[in-house]
Amino acid sequence: MREKPLFKRGYTILFKLFAAFIIIPILEIYVLIKIGTYIGPLWTIILVIGTAFLGAFLAKMQGAQTMMRMRANIQQGIPPANDIIDAFLIFAAGLVFLTPGFLTDILGVLVLVPATRQPIKFWLLKKIDLWMRQGNVHVHRL
Template sequence: MAVLFLLYVITEVAAVWAVASQIGVLGTLGLLLAGALVGSWLARREGGKAARAVMATARSGRSPHNEITDGMLVGLGGLLIFLPGFVSDVAGLLLLLPSRALFRRAWMRRVQRRGPARSTSGAPFGPGMRTRTIVVDSEVVSDDRRRDDGEGGPRPNGRPVIDSE
């Protein structure tokens, strides 16, 4: 992971250096600032669209897998926009623009290849899957039960007396 982070930093510095050598330091700073402003506006707009799409799909009774994935990609794109540098800005813009559909399709294919999701008990769940529900009857017992040996106080260890049937 540290190697990937180091490669990312080196790539960002190289990209900023290359742009600065072509258009100058002030132009580079202006381009980075413009990218952040446009990207944040776009992230807000696309995030709102994604949230409305999730709500509309859920209200219609359909599963909002694609809409939730779009929202996740918009969030990742917004995060990438706020990281300084040109490489992260370009990657963020690709996730915020309509090209996001390519990434969504690739992500959904990857998820479908991994098979159906499983619950914590190991039972599969999802569309068409049945799960087993176990109901356990129980009784709530008050903690302030007293001993029946005539002293009337709680047991010495502080635990309540529970009569078994």
């Protein structure tokens, strides 16, 4: 497989950072303003705070279940690789709930629900596999 030139890889990373730090917050602000015009600013703030608490609670519950399943698998001699990926995704969803906004909350819920987390996990594993096959992973030894 042919590797992308360095300057194209740099633009891809730059675009992803631009999307994460500029486009997503602008979309969140737009949605917050739109919802605020319908239900009012106070109710919008209450809803944002409520979804943050609900998301944190769901992440805590899912994380605890995953840790118990991981512990049981380790005791039975089953490698916890699948559970580690679940734990990472649940942690990421919990972080997403800390950002105020409805779009990121929807993303967080999609990651927390096991039925929708499975395709996300499958996609992530494919990306990791592709990344490793392309030789983009460098192991540094001490």
